[in-house]
Amino acid sequence: MSDFSSLSTSAQSLYIDLRSSLEDDEASNLIGNLIEVEIRGRVYLYDQFRLGGKEVKRYIGPKTEESTSRFENINALKEMRKHRREERSRTLKKLRAEGVLTPDMETGKVLSGMARSGVFRLGGVLVGTNAFRLYELELGARFMADDSVSTRDIDIAGFERFSFVVEDKADPELNLTLKNLGYNARLGLDQAQAWRWQNTSVAGSREVEFLTPSFEEDEGVKFLPSLGVHAQSLHYMNFLIRDPLKVAALYRDGVLVQVPRPERYAVHKLIVADRRSDRSPIKARKDLRQASLLIQILMEVRPTDLQMAFEEAMAEGPAWKARVKSSLDKMPSLKKELLFYNE
Helix, strand or coil, X not given: CCCXXXXXXXXXXXXHHXXXXXXXXXHCCCCCEEEEEEECCEEEEEEEEEECXXXXXXXXXXXXXXXXXXXXXXXXXXXXXXXXXXXXXXXXXXXHHCCCCCCCHXXXXXXXXXXXXXXXXXXXXXXXXXXXXXXXXXXXXXXXXXXXXXXXXXXXXXXXXXXHHCCCCCCCCHHHHHHHCCCEECCCCCCCCCCEEEECCCCCCEEEEEEEECCCCXXXXXXXXXXXXXXXXXXXXHXXXXXXXXXXXXXXCCEEEEECCHHHXXXXXXXXXXXXXXXXXXXXXXXXXXXXXXXXXXXXXXXXXXXHHHHHHHXXXXXXXXXXXXXXXXXXXXXXXXXXXXX
């Protein structure tokens, strides 16, 4: 029996329209002039305007054909904001009627607050199970409900280097946004480097964690200037959050967030499942279930993307290969279906 079923064509079309509407809204926030800035060989878009006699550059994102086209109709986008919001409200009602996964109220509040602060615009990527839940609509496949799709924590990752280069900051400051939502920094041995925030006022308590790739032997705590928070660095995270996707979360009239590409998420879960199989076996089993489900779906809808992600990970070296192989050995029937997989 399959662990997923297809969403209706109607639901998939509604979702595409919802995501496009949210991207239109994001573009319509342009205040001044759209300018291009080249950073290390790549071109990025900025909103340049004056504020209190000072020239300000607000980061928008990488220059793409789609984004350039969207800004060509900026006046129309601004005029249609109210109409788009009303349409999204109706769209969300229809999607909820389809029974798709939606964020719970607390998660929705946090994601919405982060989006308003600019977390996702500034390179923040939602990772972990809350990202996994958003693949249902992105891939057009309904997940069978079990503990692999449930979570109480919100994990946000970002690149330390990108955070320095972009020269823009969350507004309002992220620590203020979190405090206003009831989250306080969980202080560790170094009280100046808190990377985990906790809200004990909600049932069962909730946590928000910040993560970043580690390019060194150790996995220390790093500072992300654009987000204004510290983050726990982890190996293999670079592979996960490279070239993320914009997706829509079904909260209020929609929240635009960034998540890893599902094929990267699947391969990364194989790696981390093996990495924590001894110290956190329950989490490792959840990792394997999520990886298995995504691989099954991707083999049907995006097989080439899945193959390319596997090949990229395997090219990283023997340590990566060993972890992927160890996890796939625990799922022999799935392993046999990966015709491109070469040990």
